[in-house]
Amino acid sequence: MSSDWFDRLGRNPHLLPPQARANRGSVAISKLLADRRVSERMPTAELARQQGSALLDLARHCAAASPHFASRLATAGLTPEALAAPDGLAKLPPLTRQALVNAGESLFCHAYPRAHGGISTTSTSGSTGEPVTVKRTELCTLQWMVYTLREHLWHDRDFSGRLATLRANISEAAESADWGQPCTFLFRTGAWSGRPASLSVEELCRWLGEFDPDYLLILPSTLAGIVAELERTGRRLPRLRGVRTLSETVSVRLREDVRRVLGVGVDDVYTSQEFGVMATQCPEHGTYHVSESILLEVVDAEGRACRPGEIGRVLVTDLVNYATPLIRYEIGDYAEVGTPCACGRGLPTIRRFLGRERNLVLLPDGTRHWPVVGFHRWGEVHTIRQFQFIQLDRQTILAKLSAPARPSAEQEAQLTRIIQEELQHPFEIRYAWQEEPLPRGPGGKFEEFLCRAE
Numbered sequence: 462m463s464s465d466w467f468d469r470l471g472r473n474p475h476l477l478p479p480q481a482r483a484n485r486g487s488v489a490i491s492k493l494l495a496d497r498r499v500s501e502r503m504p505t506a507e508l509a510r511q512q513g514s515a516l517l518d519l520a521r522h523c524a525a526a527s528p529h530f531a532s533r534l535a536t537a538g539l540t541p542e543a544l545a546a547p548d549g550l551a552k553l554p555p556l557t558r559q560a561l562v563n564a565g566e567s568l569f570c571h572a573y574p575r576a577h578g579g580i581s582t583t584s585t586s587g588s589t590g591e592p593v594t595v596k597r598t599e600l601c602t603l604q605w606m607v608y609t610l611r612e613h614l615w616h617d618r619d620f621s622g623r624l625a626t627l628r629a630n631i632s633e634a635a636e637s638a639d640w641g642q643p644c645t646f647l648f649r650t651g652a653w654s655g656r657p658a659s660l661s662v663e664e665l666c667r668w669l670g671e672f673d674p675d676y677l678l679i680l681p682s683t684l685a686g687i688v689a690e691l692e693r694t695g696r697r698l699p700r701l702r703g704v705r706t707l708s709e710t711v712s713v714r715l716r717e718d719v720r721r722v723l724g725v726g727v728d729d730v731y732t733s734q735e736f737g738v739m740a741t742q743c744p745e746h747g748t749y750h751v752s753e754s755i756l757l758e759v760v761d762a763e764g765r766a767c768r769p770g771e772i773g774r775v776l777v778t779d780l781v782n783y784a785t786p787l788i789r790y791e792i793g794d795y796a797e798v799g800t801p802c803a804c805g806r807g808l809p810t811i812r813r814f815l816g817r818e819r820n821l822v823l824l825p826d827g828t829r830h831w832p833v834v835g836f837h838r839w840g841e842v843h844t845i846r847q848f849q850f851i852q853l854d855r856q857t858i859l860a861k862l863s864a865p866a867r868p869s870a871e872q873e874a875q876l877t878r879i880i881q882e883e884l885q886h887p888f889e890i891r892y893a894w895q896e897e898p899l900p901r902g903p904g905g906k907f908e909e910f911l912c913r914a915e
Contacts, residue, residue: 466498466615467614477647484646487646497608515780516545517542523788524541529786530568532567536554551758553789555790556790558593569785570784577600577783577784580784581597583734585734595735595787598784600783601784608737608738610644610646612730615744616703621650622651624651624653626679628657632657633657634656636652636654636655637652637653637654665686666694673700674701675701676702678705680707680907681712681715685847686846686847688719704719704726704727704728707730715727731814735787737752739757739777740752740757740814743810746804750808750810754779754780755778757778759774760773761773768798771798772797776791794815797813822852823852823855824885829912834884838883842879844866845864848899852910855914858880863897
């Protein structure tokens with residue numbers, strides 16, 4: 462479907478006329494899209510060679526302009542040339558979130574290429590509440606926009622459709638005649654409507670029914686509540702053609718529920734405020750393709766690179782950020798390495814993203830795995846609108862559940878049996894019931910499972 466996306470771009474009926482695409486932003490985006498058409502089809506070895514050259518240029522710049530990065534290199538006994546050599550990057554210890562915070566102003570580059578444009582600052586608390594501040598150039602933002610547009614084009618979306626957005630960073634109801642940037646740099650688009658994710662599920666479903674979108678951009682945790690409510694009420698979104706998710710982990714169960722209830726698939730994008738679009742799902746096979754300007758490593762507990770099928774910690778390097786050296790940044794997520802995709806793209810692949818270590822269940826023997834709690838079976842026992850599990854120790858889990866009414870003792874016992882079966886261990890389950898929605902964490906994210914056990 463997407464192999465000729467660039468050719469289709471020129472024939473798109475919603476493409477703006479040439480005179481409307483003559484501005485600086487449109488021209489830059491058009492050029493980068495043409496570059497990405499080439500780079501995504503490069504042989505893997507050639508892409509790696511070009512990325513190695515980009516890493517060398519970045520390391521030389523940051524070693525001269527960032528006191529903190531210069532110190533990291535010296536402490537590791539590395540030069541920019543040694544870092545960019547094959548296997549050299551693995552010799553640099555990862556940059557942790559705490560180290561980034563502690564570095565303060567010494568982290569940032571005191572100079573950067575003028576061609577990269579102006580500087581903007583972004584601060585994010587993520588889901589931990591610990592604020593991180595990163596400086597980004599206009600080139601970083603431009604790359605973010607290009608990867609966003611390419612994702613639209615990969616999936617052959619109809620820009621004349623109506624787009625609904627539910628995000629934590631939307632503070633109040635908002636409407637627009639178009640989708641906004643980056644789409645409006647190149648295309649005429651349909652209407653856009655946005656709502657804060659903090660609204661109740663009932664309010665969100667009512668708004669979606671009234672707006673009747675073609676496409677929905679949403680956090681997975683919010684999507685799960687909406688799908689459950691639509692299934693409960695029998696209401697549907699008749700125009701809906703696609704769902705896009707970001708910022709949180711998308712479970713297999715949620716994908717299945719969306720397909721069953723809404724009749725469409727879920728296209729996920731792996732993003733962060735620090736890096737922009739890091740990986741995008743393949744429209745043909747569902748694996749994640751890592752963006753060309755990103756080096757995304759997956760390493761095991763000893764720091765060794767994981768092989769296909771293995772799960773490890775994610776380390777990210779931004780090859781175009783010359784304002785903040787985000788080199789081998791430990792973003793906090795876990796991922797499973799993928800195999801080369803049958804679509805023919807040479808981009809590195811990730812089979813799935815698993816969230817953070819604190820989102821994995823810890824068994825008494827010390828092993829961890831992704832928690833499956835049997836939500837799809839709970840409807841047979843009781844109506845539950847929202848849940849959050851907090852593992853208190855290796856034997857005990859607190860289940861915080863939002864429901865219209867508290868179940869009977871017998872129903873609680875049935876739920877306990879389901880949860881224990883799905884988690885593959887007879888944990889003690891303690892319940893905390895409430896009628897109101899469960900609160901979101903810092904940054905507006907919602908984590909369905911939190912492990913506080915050691």
